[in-house]
Amino acid sequence: MSLVGHKTPPIFKRGLTPVTRLSVFVAICLLLLVADLRFRYLEVVRNALSVVTYPLQMAAAKPADFVRNASRYFATLVEVQLENAELRRDHLTTGERLLRFELLEKENAQLRELLGMSQRIDVKSVAADILYNAPDPFARKVILDRGAQQGVEAGLAVIDAKGVVGQVTRVHPVQSEVTLLTDRNQSIPVSVLRNGVRGVLFGTGRGRLEMRFVLADADIREGDRLVTSGLDGIFVPGLPVADVTMVDRSSDAFARIDCEPLADIDTSVQVLVIGRTAYPPPPPAPDQER
Known part of the structure; x- marks a missing residue:
């Protein structure tokens, strides 16, 4: 039984079937591809599209580039920081090696000078x-690293490459104590190299020396x-001690003579x-009262 008023629509109102539509589109695409390969008519369109879309491409690529x-x-x-840290370590190591090398050179020079001083002195000496x-x-x-086991005795003279430094005043088994020449309780008999005038040199405690009890008219x-004059039997004669820096003859009795030590007393x-x-002879016995 058919419905009243129903009519079947014509075919052109229903349109093409999906398969037909797909076939048409595929044919058109193939035709365009073949035409483009033959005549290159879409090249201008592609170039225009690339120019138009270039800012969009750059904008889209910015986050990835960033x-x-x-x-x-x-x-x-990070690499630069690591390299800088390594360079700083190398610099410190190089500086340490350079300082050590300079120190060794200085010590070698001092040892060579001491060796020359030891060869000039015809007595037994101990390096310390x-x-x-x-x-x-x-x-x-000061304290030395040599003591009684190395042959150090109290009273022996101590010198560096330039002159007298002091005198051994106390001896331990492996160490010894040296009173420096500039100590206010230290004295040493000396003579003027130029004319042989004798005197006694005393420390002032302030890094200087003073020659006392010398007559005002003495040729100094x-x-x-x-x-050193060697009159005490302890210091070898002829060791350099000091240079005269000032002579004051204003006093009628004794001259005031200031001297500067030759040795590097504070830096050796x-x-x-x-x-x-030779050991000095014993002091004479005091006269006994009768």
Whole structure:
């Protein structure tokens, strides 16, 4: 039974079937591809589209480029920091080696000078290093790394490459104490190298020396070299001690003579302990009361 008023629509109102539509589109695409390959008529369209879409491509690529450049920047920054740290370590190591090399050169020069001094002195000597200053703040004393086991005795002279440094005043088994020449309680018999005038040199405690009990008319001048006289039987005669820096003859009795030590008393590190040529004779016994 058919419905009243129903009519079947014509075919052109229903349109093409999907398969037919797909076939038409495929044919058109193939035709366009063949035509483009033959005549290149779409080249202008492609170029125009590439120009139009270039800003969009650049804008779309910006985040990726930013991330890539940022990662490269931070990676390079880390590498530079690591290289700088390594260069600083190398610089410190090189500086330490250079300082050590300079110190060794200085020590070798001092040792060569000491060796020359030892060869000029025809007595037994013991090479020693100064370890540290004595703890007494009111005395000018140092501690050596040589003691009784190495043949060091109390009273022996101590010199460096330039002159007399001091005298051994206390001896321990492996260390010894040296009173420096500038100590206010230290004295040493000397003579003027130029004319042989004798005197006694005393420390002032302030890094200087003073020649006392010399007559005002004694032939002593500024610039005279003072050497050990050897009259005490302890210091080898002829060791350089000091230079005269000032002579004051204003007093009627004794002249005031200031001197500067030749040895590097406050900076020497290597020294020689000079033995005795002969032990001094014992002091004469005091006269007994009758």
